[in-house]
Amino acid sequence: MKKPAAVAPTPAPKPTETKPTVTIGAVSSAVEMPEIVNKRGSKSKYPFDDLTAVGQSFPVVGKTAASLASVVSGQNRKHKIAKVDDKGNTVYTKLKQTALDGSVTEVDDKNKPEMVEQKKFFAVDTDPKTDPDKATARVFRKV
Numbered sequence: 001m002k003k004p005a006a007v008a009p010t011p012a013p014k015p016t017e018t019k020p021t022v023t024i025g026a027v028s029s030a031v032e033m034p035e036i037v038n039k040r041g042s043k044s045k046y047p048f049d050d051l052t053a054v055g056q057s058f059p060v061v062g063k064t065a066a067s068l069a070s071v072v073s074g075q076n077r078k079h080k081i082a083k084v085d086d087k088g089n090t091v092y093t094k095l096k097q098t099a100l101d102g103s104v105t106e107v108d109d110k111n112k113p114e115m116v117e118q119k120k121f122f123a124v125d126t127d128p129k130t131d132p133d134k135a136t137a138r139v140f141r142k143v
Contacts, residue, residue, distance in 0.1 A: 048075045051141040059135030065123040072121050082113035
């Protein structure tokens with residue numbers, strides 16, 4: 001003889017949630033607008049700005065060059081500026097446009113300025129036994 005199937009107890013009803021009442025006031029100029037603080041491009045915890053000359057470096061203990069790659073890449077992007085000509089106009093990259101007759105014309109890509117590196121950094125792994133600062137990695141300024 002088969003046992004009757006167990007019946008699951010019915011769950012207790014959920015309490016109904018009351019939504020807060022939303023009230024919108026009148027437009028006003030009496031409240032001073034706060035200053036918006038943008039943390040994008042915030043200061044790095046690594047001393048990249050202190051590397052003022054090519055060949056300078058700083059040690060990093062407990063990290064590898066691979067683990068510093070995204071930080072170094074971000075700093076390399078941060079230190080690029082748009083190239084300008086002698087007249088102060090932005091220099092844009094060139095696009096090649098081919099006409100139906102096969103002739104090729106170069107035109108400026110107004111969406112993509114040529115970029116110039118002001119500073120460039122790279123990281124290398126070091127041996128803590130031979131590094132003067134016992135660092136596991138070191139970041140150098142290249143440009």
